Amino acid sequence: METGITSPPNAVEAEKALLGAILHSPGAIDRVRHIVEPDDFFEEVNGWLYEAMCARRDAGDHIDIRLVMTVLGNRDLGSVTVGQYLARLGAEATTIVNAPHYAKAVREASRMRRLLETATAAQAAMSTGAVTDPSGYAAQMIEDLDELASGGVAEHMRRISIGRSAANVIERVQQARAGHVRFGAPFGLPSLDKATLGMRENQLVILAGRPGMGKTTAGIHFSIASARSGCGVIFISLEMDAGELSERALAACAYDPRANDVLTYRAIAQGREISDAGLMRLVEAQRILDRLPLEIEQQPGLTVAQIAARVRQYRLKLERAGGFLGLVVIDHIGLIRPSKRYAGNRVQELTEITGSLKGLAKELGAPVLALSQLNRTVENRDDKRPKLADLRDSGSVEQDADVVIALFREAYYLEHQVQRSDEEEDRLARCQNELEIEILKQRSGPTTRVTCFCDVACNMLAEVAR
Structure with a gap:
């Protein structure tokens, strides 16, 4: 029986x-x-x-x-x-x-x-009624399942002899000499790409700045540039929904300094005053974006484990279609929901989050670009250019990151100044559309500063011609 x-x-x-x-x-x-x-x-x-x-x-x-x-x-x-x-x-x-x-x-x-x-x-x-908080229990299940999932997809991180690893490096050098090597996911700014070799596999890259400096503008630009190069990109937006991000992306792709009408993302959101020519530019921009391997995850309040699960799903989707995962963008670290392990201890919570993001980058073999806020202490200095010590809440952000990039727009502070001298008015006119991108830390390269053109209203970044 x-x-x-x-x-x-x-x-x-x-x-x-x-x-x-x-x-x-x-x-x-x-x-x-x-x-x-x-x-x-x-x-x-x-x-x-x-x-x-x-x-x-x-x-x-x-x-x-x-x-x-x-x-x-x-x-x-x-x-x-x-x-x-x-x-x-x-x-x-x-x-x-x-x-x-x-x-x-x-x-x-x-x-x-x-x-x-x-x-x-x-x-x-579920059958016994022991669960009273389905969302909390589901989150715990995702963390348990994430541990299982990560154990099966990190074969490339297994132990390897130094000789075999060195041979892999030599092979990559030979391919680079022949022009056959793709370096990291590109930032889309030649000077920054040259200084960093792009966002390289296994790296945790921190993009930091105070509010108004253009973190989301830069994050979208880097995502589109990487996707245009063939990298599969997933943008984890914990702050804005997909519609807001798409307005910015459309403004960037439809940007034309020669056009009579300026398509800011605010104008796109309102819609009423868009001309026929402007609408045609937006339609063409949408066609460009539609061809890119770039997806937006817009659910707020995700944990690192939930982010990892969604990234793995997208990675499998790309691989089935013959593509590959080239970049994960997270906007931003401060909105990642921590686990309950260090509840109430923000320093330990952030330490766990950044350590997990670095682990995720190594597991996936793809760079993770995480946006981060800076401390308010920046506002109390005469020179408001950011420093590593300005990273918010924990030294773990600086410690775990392979690259830390900070943004600074002098025009933002001059515009918000109540009274400006003639000299300050002149400076504002000269730096109106300038964004300073400074590499504050790079494990395998120089620290340097790159100045680029930035039209924040149109979400547009471009290399400054020298």
């Missing part, structure tokens, strides 16, 4: 074949330790054996049947003795070459069990 009870996902035969391979060729353990852990084994005795083998390998001792028998002692193995069980392992062993494939099967079965446990726990909690 069928009971309806099924065994949890497992790869017991692969476990035995893997352990047998290690008994035959102890060097096999070095090829699988970065893939599988003792807790991944379904049969408890197999986990014991694997853990003992790892410990002996670390101690420099030999792994053989006699040694493993001594480690296991008189453990209960059911209907077979320790000796008989080890004999079976030897008979069912795979080869050292196939050991990594069997290790991956063991790991995937373990991840399937954890996924099943999470789903079962959720079903039980």
Whole structure:
């Protein structure tokens, strides 16, 4: 009679074949330790054996049947003795070459069990009425599932020898000499791209500034420039909705300094005073944007785990279409909802967030560009150009970032000055459309300042001709 009870996902035969391979060729353990852990084994005795083998390998001792028998002692193995069980392992062993494939099967079965446990726990909690806050419980589930998801997509971050890594660098140098290398996702400003080599894979790039300096303007410009280069881009907008961002993007793409009417994003939002010629420019701008691999995630209050889940979904979508994820933009760090681990301790919350964003960049093999506010102390200085120490709430932003870029518009402060001298009026006229972009930190390059043309009302950035 069928009971309806099924065994949890497992790869017991692969476990035995893997352990047998290690008994035959102890060097096999070095090829699988970065893939599988003792807790991944379904049969408890197999986990014991694997853990003992790892410990002996670390101690420099030999792994053989006699040694493993001594480690296991008189453990209960059911209907077979320790000796008989080890004999079976030897008979069912795979080869050292196939050991990594069997290790991956063991790991995937373990991840399937954890996924099943999470789903079962959720079903039980819903059925018994234990959940009173669906949103909170769903957020916790997303964090649990995120840990599972991240374990399966970071193969490129596994351990590698320094020689192999150096060989990869030489190969990239040779391709660069031949002009076949794509560096990082471009900023779309030649001087900034030259100084940074773009936003490179695995990097956490911080774009910082006080309100009114043009962080969102720059973020949209960088996103469009990267998408135009072929990079898949996802813009996580925790502040504005997609409509507001699209108004800015349309204004930038439809920008024409020779046109009689200026299409600011405010004019686009109002719509009534757009001329026929202006509407034609907007339609053409929409066609340009429609061809770009750029998507906007507009849900507010996301945690890092929720952001990661949405980015992975987009990454898979791009890969199915033959593209790749080249840039993740987050606007902005201060609006990311922290986990409950450090509730009320803003410094620790931000430390956890920036550390997680850096980890996400490494896992994805793509840069993460995160916008960040600066402290109000900037306003109390005569020279209001930002410094690293102005980053808000935590030194972790500076510590975890590979690149920190700060924005400064002198015109903003001059415009908001109550009384201006003739000299200040002259300065305002000269710097009206200037934006200073300063690299405050760069692990692998110089710190420098780039001045570019910026029409904030039209969300337009451009290199200044020298």
